[in-house]
Amino acid sequence: xxxxxxxxxxxxxxxxxxxxxxxxxxxxxxxxxxxxxxxxxxxxxxxxxxxxxxxxxxxxxxxxxxxxxxxxxxxxxxxxxxxxxxxxxxxxxxxxxxxxxxxxxxxxxxxxxxxxxxxxxxxxxxxxxxxxxxxxxxxxxxxxxxxxxxxxxxxxxxxxxxxxxxxxxxxxxxxxxxxxxxxxxxxxxxxxxxxxxxxxxxxxxxxxxxxxxxxxxxxxxxxxxxxxxxxxxxxxxxxxxxxxxxxxxxxxxxxxxxxxxxxxxxxxxxxxxxxxxxxxxxxxxxxxxxxxxxxxxxxxxxxxxxxxxxxxxxxxxxxxxxxxxxxxxxxxxxxxxxxxxxxx
Numbered sequence: 001x002x003x004x005x006x007x008x009x010x011x012x013x014x015x016x017x018x019x020x021x022x023x024x025x026x027x028x029x030x031x032x033x034x035x036x037x038x039x040x041x042x043x044x045x046x047x048x049x050x051x052x053x054x055x056x057x058x059x060x061x062x063x064x065x066x067x068x069x070x071x072x073x074x075x076x077x078x079x080x081x082x083x084x085x086x087x088x089x090x091x092x093x094x095x096x097x098x099x100x101x102x103x104x105x106x107x108x109x110x111x112x113x114x115x116x117x118x119x120x121x122x123x124x125x126x127x128x129x130x131x132x133x134x135x136x137x138x139x140x141x142x143x144x145x146x147x148x149x150x151x152x153x154x155x156x157x158x159x160x161x162x163x164x165x166x167x168x169x170x171x172x173x174x175x176x177x178x179x180x181x182x183x184x185x186x187x188x189x190x191x192x193x194x195x196x197x198x199x200x201x202x203x204x205x206x207x208x209x210x211x212x213x214x215x216x217x218x219x220x221x222x223x224x225x226x227x228x229x230x231x232x233x234x235x236x237x238x239x240x241x242x243x244x245x246x247x248x249x250x251x252x253x254x255x256x257x258x259x260x261x262x263x264x265x266x267x268x269x270x271x272x273x274x275x276x277x278x279x280x281x282x283x284x285x286x287x288x289x290x291x292x293x294x295x296x297x298x299x300x301x302x303x304x305x306x307x308x309x310x311x312x313x314x315x316x317x318x319x320x321x322x323x324x325x326x327x328x329x330x331x332x333x334x335x336x337x338x339x340x341x342x343x344x
Contacts, residue, residue, distance in 0.1 A: 001037060002038060002040050003037070003038035003039055005039065005043070006132045010063040011063065013063065014061065014062060014063045015062040016037055016039075017047045017050075018058055018061050019056070020034075020037065020044055020047060020048075021047060021048060021051045021061060024048055029151065030044035030045050030048060031044070047061060053274075072114065072115055072117060072121070073109070073113065073117075073125065077113060078125055078128070078129060079129075080112075081105065081108075081109060081125065081129070082129045082131070084108060084112075085100055085105060085129075085131060086131065090104050090108075093108055093111075095107075095108075099136070102119045102122045102126070103119070105122050105126065106118075106122045109122070116123055122172045135153065141319055142280065143279075143280070143281045143282060144279060144280065144281075147241060147279040147282075148279050148282050148285065149180070150279075151278065151279050151282075152258070152285075152340040153286065154338070155276075156340060156341065157219065159189045159248055159250070159276055160246070160342060163246075163248050163327065166246050167245060167246075168245055168247060168248055168274075169213055169215075169216070169217070169245050169246070169247050169248070170213065170248045170250065171211040171212065171213050171217070171219070171239075171247060171248070171249050171250070172211065172212050172213075172249075172250045172251075172253075172286050172287050173210070173211045173249050173250065173251045173288060174210065174252065174283075174286055174288035174289055174291070174292065175206065175207060175208065175209045175210075175227055175254075175295065176207070176208055176292040176295075176296075177206070177208075177272045178205065178206050178207070178208065178296075178311060178315055179203070179204070179205045179311075180203065180204035180205070180311045186219055204310065204311035204312075204335075205311070206220065206223075206224060206311055206312050206315060207221055207223050207225065207226070207227070208220060208221065208222045208223070208315060208319065209221050209223070209227070209235050210268075210288055210291055210292075210319065211239060211249065211288070212288045212291055212332060213329070214287075214297055214330065214333045214341055214342070215326075215330070216326025216327070216329045216330045217326075217329070218291075218320040218322055218323040218326075218329045219239055220298035220322075220323065221235050221238055221239075221325070222312060222316055222319075227254065227256045228256055228259075229256050229258070229259025229260070229261045229262050230259075230261055231259060232256050232259070232262055233261055235283055236249075236262075236265060236273065237265075238309045240269065240272065240273055243272075246271065246272045246273070247272065247273050247274070248274050248276060249273060249274070249275050249276070250275075250276045250277075250278060250286070251275060251276070251277060251278070252277070252278050252283065252286065253277055253278070253280050256267045257277070258277075262275075273310070284337040284338075285340075286336065286338070287324055287332045287333050287335065288332075289342065290332040290335055290338070291322065291329075294322075294328075294332070295315075295319070295322070298318075299314065299315070299318045327333070
């Protein structure tokens with residue numbers, strides 16, 4: 001029974017071919033060579049013919065990688081798909097969905113190139129283009145890119161210079177809310193069986209405000225309910241209590257931050273407290289947002305309250321731990337979105 005060469009590894013076949021040609025070159029008959037390898041006699045004649053000819057020899061006997069079936073789209077067409085998908089919204093091409101899926105990419109390819117590909121082919125092409133499925137960040141369409149650039153290029157550097165001249169501190173301020181029944185992240189469970197996380201039945205909630213400094217300083221306070229102008233003033237008084245240096249406080253455009261009672265209090269400090277407002281719809285410019293992100297990823301959301309525990313004390317404890325870790329506080333300022341900040 002003859003051996004089927006298709007069942008052998010490529011490197012094995014390559015060694016067999018080279019050895020067979022060498023033996024035939026030394027005078028051994030092709031039939032005998034083929035028989036010794038268990039191959040059909042035509043195999044020996046075929047590889048001898050391949051090796052003959054000027055500039056061929058052993059090189060013609062080397063194994064080569066199969067090219068396989070050629071791709072339907074050319075590299076140029078695939079790069080066009082890259083430009084269509086990368087940073088673009090499907091609605092720009094007439095679709096009624098705002099996120100890219102393989103189905104949408106396949107439909108776009110069909111419309112543009114009159115070619116229908118399988119979902120597997122679409123996925124393989126996107127992988128070749130180094131595109132991966134990711135959860136997108138959300139940005140308000142009201143954002144003003146020019147105002148953001150102006151803040152980073154001109155406004156904040158001017159604030160930093162003024163703070164240096166006054167030997168003042170710069171703090172970024174923000175507020176956030178917490179709920180005891182909020183669970184972030186994922187856990188493992190059998191497929192199709194949604195895991196259950198036990199938590200208190202009572203709906204505990206609270207709010208917190210914090211101010212963060214690039215040198216590692218951190219201040220916080222907790223309160224109940226929504227923020228009003230009067231409550232904001234009370235919190236500002238706590239922030240400024242026994243503070244020797246002036247403070248430049250950077251806040252967002254929340255209406256409570258702009259109330260008349262707030263303006264009156266700032267004036268009453270006689271320059272010891274100055275408020276600055278971030279561009280609208282640009283929370284990513286505020287490093288204090290990263291504080292809340294850290295708290296909600298690592299705190300009560302990861303470890304639900306147990307029986308008898310209160311949300312307020314748990315949040316207060318976690319925020320206190322942040323205040324005792326200046327290295328952690330400074331790390332919030334190393335995020336790409338707030339690299340523009342420097343008051344050194």
